Amino acid sequence: MTKITLNGREIEVDASKPLIAACEENGVDVPRYCYHPGLSPEGSCRICQVEVSEGGRPPRVVVSCRTPITEGMVVNTETPEAHETRRQCLEFLLKNHPLDCPICDKAGECTLQDYSFAEGQTEGKTEEPRRKLEKRMDLGDVIVLDQERCILCTRCVRYQEEVTKKPELTNAGLASNTYITTFGERPLTGNYQGNLADICPVGALTLKQFRFQARVWNLEKESSICGECSRGCSISAEVLRRNEVKRIRPLFDADVNKWWMCDTGRFAFEHFNDAERLTGGLVASGDNLLVTTTKDALARAAEVLGTGGKAAVVGSAWLSQEEAAALAALAGALGTKAVFVSPEANELKDDLLHTGDPAPNRRGLEELGLKAVSAADAAAAVAGAELAVLAGERVLAGLADENLGTAKLVTFDTGPCLAAGVEVCLPAPFHIEKVGTWLNVDGLERNLTVARKAPAGVEPLDRSLNTLHAALAGAGAQA
């Protein structure tokens, strides 16, 4: 560790990291464009200038992303000289920037806006027309490039070279005619294009899917875990008007996904906004399913399960540890063992993040003793029983193509069950709506939090299962 003085405070820092990282770790935010902790430092945007004095020499203004840390270095990020240098740099960056913030999707989370505000660069002095370049360059299925907004930090170029190892982007042209493009103007490929929109500090690279969808300051952003594979990337689920999930973005998790996530996970949120969402109970009456309250449906479920008979208990791979424990206990009361439907491996496995296994909590469920069974085997177990409990997000989707026989079904899922033997349908939350624990492919425990509040009537699944279990036990005690 190396001792330096940062804004008058003596601190110990790791000299192998760039100075800007040491500042950040100690709560001093230095403006940056080309610097990104997940990419090699470039040192070209020149915005991260701070004042540094080494060995008692007079202070000079240097870029903090490329300056090695030395013992006894005195760093000051807030001197008038440092501020003036950064302000001047912003003046240059804004010279050709179109300032189309009112129609820019990045507005509100754009660091060109933030730093201009912070450094007081509020007035443009250029008299010349601004640079005219391609405003809507289609870079494939995911990304749209606005070359006019680009400040040429080259984060995207380095991301493609260093992270995805697909060097498809480049800067072309010279001097003030430099622009970002793809080689041969071919579309981008791969499952990691969405990250480009996250690392772009301005609105040059934007997601097609999010284009003109929402103002970012209207989004409520809460952390959660991606449920599309067993990697379990940390995500921020961003919700408009407490209702509609508009965007999923990765959150930094040093041990799991770092700064990145795949496009499969990023864009798998339309089902969260499903209008056919089950928000109350459904109970069978003759050939019909009648709407009722969750509470009444739960009472009816206890009656159905109280009739006795051979039971099957099937969960989904999206169950949290807490829900799986409740389900296992319920299965014990019904004289059976809980299993979970194991989705088949897909073709998306890669070297970066995606594991190719769509079961996000496989590892946790197996540790709790739930056996992974194929959809066909789970359906056969249900068909061979008189009673069955199907519980968890996507459990019904997993069994949709299977013949479930004539067993009396009690289901807990985000939607209704339309199988022949259905007796009671109860609502369950999506994983972004619940508190709980998942174990990822490497056995790392990650917490689910309520990123979006479940609709009224949707009880936490572990609570519903415990209530049902208690009702059965009560009925058993009375009998």
Add this chain to the structure above:
Amino acid sequence: MSGFETYLMSRMAREDSHTLEGYKAQGGYATLERVLKDMQPSEVTEIVKASGLRGRGGAGFPTGLKWTFMPDASKDPRDRYLAINGDESEPGTCKDRVILDEDPHGLIEGVLMACYAMGCAASYIYIRGEYRHQYRRTEAAIAEARAAGLIGKNILGSGFDCEIYMHMGAGAYICGEETGMMESLEGKRGHPRPKPPFPAGFGLWGQPTTVNNVETIFNVPFIVERGAEWHRSMGTEKSPGNILVGISGNVKRPGVYEAPLGISAKTLLESPDFAGGLHDGRKLKAWFTGGSSTGMVPGSTIDTPMDHDGMQSIGAMLGTAAMIMIDDSQCVVRAMEVVARFYDHESCGQCSQCREGTQWLHQIFRRIEQGKGLPQDVDMLTAIASGMAPGKTICALSDAAAIPANQMVKHFRAELEEHIQSGGCRINHTGNFARGASAPTEVHA
């Protein structure tokens, strides 16, 4: 020419000076043979160090000292390289061209000596894209030298191996910046690298590398042959030796001349041995001291010694000693517009200040020259230049663009203001002084 000894251009009078035969007939490669036979590598470095030779690429860094920055070969066994900068693109500069054209073997001998001194097994000569003829001349000379056993394995039976490769640029000024040149040699875009790390530790392909200018290395065989004392007997104490001076602009005899450092710029301009003065009846209005990056100074400063200190005393730089003379028939604002356009075109586009600033300066100078200048423009030029330099960017191109702009405001503010007030340029520019983005004709009516 009288009054001083010449050596740099001494061999070039012969018709076949560029051939091995012509070179050997004038004593070529004899010193190399002696060096390889009788001298230790460190002795070569010592002579160059003692000679006080300063780099001729513009910065004037002591060459011998630069060579000692290479890591100790016993502790750092990595391959090491010598890269020769022949990307001579500074406006006004054409000295390396003469060497590559007329005396390529002199350069090759210097390269071999420098490689021997620093333990480099390979050297790269980078030549600007427009120098096709010079490239072919040098290429032919290398082929001749290789056939004669002067390049390759076991040179002259000494056991010393050295390869020389050539590389042609594609016309970008920025590839003359040493790290930009290394990127270009590696096959990448010529984007200068941030320093540190410096080339001596992390150069070509990450190996220790020394980058020297063509003229610098061309000096080495003379110094090794005749000794450090001899070299110090010419020029000035701090800037010893002779230098190739390029004189262009409104002079009678533009060209490349050899002169000792410290000679008065006035002599270079007026002596019949050199440029022969301005055209009759003209007065010197302004001059660039050493290429466009050094900026324009008023003609009244012409009686100044051409060396690093002398040029500093008038707020300019020696640069590549490429003097551009501008007489009173010319417009300095127009000249500055051309210079600003050059930097706007040649910035690599990495650093924000340089990419946008060079364009901005060009736009303002163009506007002033066209008669569309605004009263606040002159101060805006200073503000832009102060945002671009000094040392605010990865390489010195930003400084090179900011310095002439600053010099312009400092020395010729009145001309700028006159252009702004009177709505354009008084001087009727005939001839194709500035192509492309030049001013519309009505402004010059």
